[in-house]
Amino acid sequence: MHESAIRFVVNGKARTVAAPPTLTLLEWLRAEGLVGTKEGCAEGDCGACTVAVQRATADGRLETCALNACIMPLPMVHGAAVRTVEGVADGDTPHPIQREMAEQHASQCGFCTPGFVMSLWARPPGAPTDRQALEDRLAGNLCRCTGYGPILAAAQASAQAADAARDAAAETALALQIGAIGPLEMSVGRHHVIVPHDEASFAHNLAAHPNARIIAGATDVGLWITKKLYDPQTTIFIGQVRELQAVAVEDDMLMVGAAVPQETFAHTISGISPSLAEMMRRFGGLQVRSAGTVGGNIANGSPIGDLPPALIAAGATLSIAKAGGRRKMPLEDFFIAYGKQDLEPGEYVRGVLIPLDGLARLTCHKITKRLDSDISAVMLAIALEFDGDTVRSARIAAGGMAATPKRAKAAEAALIGRRYDRDAIAAAADALAEDFQPISDLRASAEYRLKVAANLLTRDFVERTDPATPTRLAGTALAGLAA
Numbered sequence: 001m002h003e004s005a006i007r008f009v010v011n012g013k014a015r016t017v018a019a020p021p022t023l024t025l026l027e028w029l030r031a032e033g034l035v036g037t038k039e040g041c042a043e044g045d046c047g048a049c050t051v052a053v054q055r056a057t058a059d060g061r062l063e064t065c066a067l068n069a070c071i072m073p074l075p076m077v078h079g080a081a082v083r084t085v086e087g088v089a090d091g092d093t094p095h096p097i098q099r100e101m102a103e104q105h106a107s108q109c110g111f112c113t114p115g116f117v118m119s120l121w122a123r124p125p126g127a128p129t130d131r132q133a134l135e136d137r138l139a140g141n142l143c144r145c146t147g148y149g150p151i152l153a154a155a156q157a158s159a160q161a162a163d164a165a166r167d168a169a170a171e172t173a174l175a176l177q178i179g180a181i182g183p184l185e186m187s188v189g190r191h192h193v194i195v196p197h198d199e200a201s202f203a204h205n206l207a208a209h210p211n212a213r214i215i216a217g218a219t220d221v222g223l224w225i226t227k228k229l230y231d232p233q234t235t236i237f238i239g240q241v242r243e244l245q246a247v248a249v250e251d252d253m254l255m256v257g258a259a260v261p262q263e264t265f266a267h268t269i270s271g272i273s274p275s276l277a278e279m280m281r282r283f284g285g286l287q288v289r290s291a292g293t294v295g296g297n298i299a300n301g302s303p304i305g306d307l308p309p310a311l312i313a314a315g316a317t318l319s320i321a322k323a324g325g326r327r328k329m330p331l332e333d334f335f336i337a338y339g340k341q342d343l344e345p346g347e348y349v350r351g352v353l354i355p356l357d358g359l360a361r362l363t364c365h366k367i368t369k370r371l372d373s374d375i376s377a378v379m380l381a382i383a384l385e386f387d388g389d390t391v392r393s394a395r396i397a398a399g400g401m402a403a404t405p406k407r408a409k410a411a412e413a414a415l416i417g418r419r420y421d422r423d424a425i426a427a428a429a430d431a432l433a434e435d436f437q438p439i440s441d442l443r444a445s446a447e448y449r450l451k452v453a454a455n456l457l458t459r460d461f462v463e464r465t466d467p468a469t470p471t472r473l474a475g476t477a478l479a480g481l482a483a
Contacts, residue, residue: 002185008077009178010034011087019074020191021215021235022225025051026069029084036085036114037069040142042226044068044219044288045373047141050115052083052122054171056179058242062171065263065290066122068140071222072291073215075237078195079181081174085114088121096161097121100154108145115141119286120155125163129156139372140285183240192234199243199321202236203348207323209234210345216259217291219284220300244295244350254359257351258295262307265294272359276310279364283307285373298334299349301341301404304443306366306379308335308405312397313381314358321350328353332397335404358383358395363463365456369443376400377444380456384415384464391415391424401436401449410434411457425461429454 005018010029019028026049029037040048049070054062062081088095097120100106107113119141127133134155135148143151184195192209196202206212213232215221216239224230238244244259247268254272256265266280266289283289283306297307298318308331316331323346331352334342343349361383368374379399385392394415396408410431418424438449459471 001182003078003182004184004186006075006078006184006186007181008079009081009174011083012174014177017074018186018188020188021073021075021193022191022229022231023074024070024222024226025072025074025077025082028074029069029082034084034086038111038114039070040111042070043223044071044140044285044291045142046112047115047119047138047285047287048112050118050141050287052118053077054081054083054174054178055079056175060172060175060179062175064122064124065261066119066137066140066287067291068222068287071218071226073218073222073225073235073237075184075193075195075235076215076218076239078184078237079178079240081178083118083121085117088117090165095121096158096165097154100158101151104150104154104157106146106150106154112141112143112145116143116151120158120162123159123162125166129159136281137286140287190233194234194236195240196236196238197240197242199241199350202238202241202244203321203323205236206348207346209236212236214238214299214348216293216296217261219288219292220296220302238348239293246351249356252356254354254356255351256294256354258293258299258349260294260351261290262292262294262297263289269359272356273314273362275363276314276359279306279310279366279379282366282368282372282374288373294352295349298331298352299341299343301335301339303338303402303404304376304379304400305405306364306376306399309379309397309399310362310364310381311352311354312405312407313383313395314362315355315383315395316358317353319350319353320347322347326350332405332407335406338403361385363460365459367452367456375443378449378452378456380453380460382457382460384420386420389419389421391418391420396428398436398453400443401438401453406436408432408435420461420465422458422461425457429457432457 005016007016038048040046050066051069053067054064057063097117183197186193194205212234215237238259244257246257248255270277297305312332317328318331318334363382365380366376367378381397383395394412396411399405411428414427414431438446440446
């Protein structure tokens with residue numbers, strides 16, 4: 001049975017709301033008087049708006065994620081529980097994280113503090129609390145006053161008590177409560193909102209509304225709403241479509257559903273492709289990776305999306321579907337021109353199939369102005385196969401170098417059949433000018449992009465042939481990449 005209004009739980013209280021997709025969770029919370037959640041950037045960058053969103057898993061557990069409320073259309077919390085900073089204390093007793101933030105002098109003006117508290121509150125019990133793990137967890141939260149030393153100290157000091165404060169029975173009851181909420185179909189004024197639970201319903205609704213805006217994590221669309229005042233008439237939110245959340249290994253392929261969050265994907269490939277896993281660590285803050293999806297990063301066709309170049313280099317195939325049919329194509333063929341992808345009305349990206357051996361050969365190089373939570377100026381992905389010291393096959397793809405994610409076929413040809421040495425790398429670097437004619441923008445000039453892409457071929461060569469040589473100023477050390 002379909003629900004006719006958004007049903008969710010906020011700080012333990014069930015709520016039912018009819019609201020358009022242009023109303024964000026942050027706006028609704030603040031209008032309800034829950035003003036601890038702040039608006040800083042309204043684009044998912046600063047983390048001041050961070051809340052914990054909980055959903056029931058198929059096996060009845062409660063899954064908790066820290067997410068950015070500022071770019072989350074309210075219908076996205078249908079069937080979920082939301083916890084804000086007002087809901088973490090035990091009566092008048094502060095939560096251990098709140099207490100340690102005060103005792104460790106980790107807050108000055110306090111504007112960012114609720115977001116830090118909620119990012120830490122969403123940490124799974126028993127999750128690592130070493131410095132690197134906490135820095136990764138808080139990479140999507142910015143503080144302009146205190147500095148991160150006291151905040152990290154508070155995170156470590158509160159971890160054991162925070163884990164002990166979890167109420168397993170209450171979480172099980174909450175999972176049952178929200179798990180019983182059905183799919184949504186509602187009309188609010190001229191807006192029509194659909195939140196299906198299964199792929200058949202999604203495909204049927206998309207066929208009936210071929211111009212509907214499909215929204216998975218809203219890490220792009222949320223910005224269109226807050227920055228461009230985007231106002232879609234019909235929206236279909238696919239974050240709860242079970243079939244599109246599947247991840248499975250079949251034969252020699254990794255099959256990843258379009259609605260799989262980027263954070264889930266990062267954990268999945270961590271033991272298969274350490275280089276791609278490291279790139280995913282820098283893909284965005286944890287809030288962004290927990291909302292954004294694999295399919296969303298592909299379907300939006302952005303020339304600076306980081307996943308498409310990596311998956312193209314790995315040899316991925318895209319699965320596209322519509323009501324009554326499916327088709328497949330090489331991922332590289334999906335991108336036709338800037339803003340144009342090979343999708344007919346009523347079609348949607350269903351998932352991506354990635355060869356395991358392609359993932360194992362893959363190396364990724366993401367160049368940004370800062371290490372964490374930044375858009376790439378250049379993203380270069382390389383997958384090489386060797387016969388002794390000769391390059392048997394090569395797949396090189398780049399983002400930020402053209403109007404679409406694109407293979408560097410001239411550079412590949414310069415490597416294939418040659419001894420893998422600096423002369424071959426120099427030839428491939430020269431060939432990049434045949435493959436790409438990048439533009440200049442605020443992130444980088446065209447000349448810089450070509451030069452950096454050429455330099456990345458050299459860095460990749462060094463990392464494969466002499467892994468002990470340091471090549472990166474920051475980030476997890478890579479291993480096992482020798483030719």
